[in-house]
Amino acid sequence: MFSRSVASSLLRQAARPAARPAVRAPLAAFRMPVAPLTPFQMRLLSDATRGAIDKAVASAPVVLFMKGTPETPQCGFSRAVIQILGIQGVSPDKFAAFNVLEDPELREGIKEYSDWPTIPQLYLNKEFVGGCDILVSMHQNGDLAKLFEENKVLVEAEEGEKKEQQ
Amino acid sequence: MASITEASLREAITQRLGAIHVEVTDMSGGCGQAFTSLIVSPQFQDLKSLKRHRLVNTALKEEIAAIHAWTAKCQTPAEWDKERDTAAPSLDGTVGGHVEGTNQ
Numbered sequence A: 001m002f003s004r005s006v007a008s009s010l011l012r013q014a015a016r017p018a019a020r021p022a023v024r025a026p027l028a029a030f031r032m033p034v035a036p037l038t039p040f041q042m043r044l045l046s047d048a049t050r051g052a053i054d055k056a057v058a059s060a061p062v063v064l065f066m067k068g069t070p071e072t073p074q075c076g077f078s079r080a081v082i083q084i085l086g087i088q089g090v091s092p093d094k095f096a097a098f099n100v101l102e103d104p105e106l107r108e109g110i111k112e113y114s115d116w117p118t119i120p121q122l123y124l125n126k127e128f129v130g131g132c133d134i135l136v137s138m139h140q141n142g143d144l145a146k147l148f149e150e151n152k153v154l155v156e157a158e159e160g161e162k163k164e165q166q
Numbered sequence B: 001m002a003s004i005t006e007a008s009l010r011e012a013i014t015q016r017l018g019a020i021h022v023e024v025t026d027m028s029g030g031c032g033q034a035f036t037s038l039i040v041s042p043q044f045q046d047l048k049s050l051k052r053h054r055l056v057n058t059a060l061k062e063e064i065a066a067i068h069a070w071t072a073k074c075q076t077p078a079e080w081d082k083e084r085d086t087a088a089p090s091l092d093g094t095v096g097g098h099v100e101g102t103n104q
Helices: A002-019 A021-029 A047-057 A076-088 A104-114 A132-141 A143-150 A159-165 B006-017 B049-059 B061-066 B077-082
Strands: A062-066 A095-099 A121-124 A127-130 B021-026 B034-040 B069-075
Touching (some): A047 A062, A062 A076, A076 A132, A076 A143, A127 A132, A127 B049, B006 B021, B006 B034, B006 B049, B049 B061, B049 B069, B069 B077
Antiparallel strands (some): A062 A121
């Protein structure tokens, strides 16, 4: 099926950006070799971290910050979002995923950066779309399909499938 | 902060968001670290989904920071009226109503 093949290719492809050293290196470089931060300190997002997250957010049209990888999500909410992106048919070429469990600074920093307390978090063309709740409801009411289509981030449907959708 | 329970969250939501109906369900499977909710408040009127969630996140900032998982369904009284029979806290992303990975 179309959606399944896209989902699996999305999963395969998506693991690559997450492992790409060029994007990941800046984040790791800013990791501070100190004791765990206090909650107060964690709220202060350094310019360096902000810059690294800016780059991550801009690394692809569709960027997901998640727990685990697209192939092996470590949390049900992250898994739900990966499934939705697969069903929607987001193009693997236009997608990048970042595993917050591999980088404590990213994990805390992204919450401050987005002013959003939970993970996963989805960005589309550098704009915050939402977390799992929002994506599930947008997926169900059709808003997400519209948004992805407008932003041209979907795998182009073949002729037959286009007709089916109309 | 005192430990967070279904009751403490329900009270906070009712007070801080002017909610007329609140359902909170512990989906942690026992550890009290994961909650899902249905919040019905007139304050959501004319707000898009993202803004509704931001309003809730702000009102419950400390509580959400202290738990592992948080899910909210935000409805206006009119929206809730329409699906009152079926409306319930979302269990999307959970396995049989329990969230995985609470040890992460």
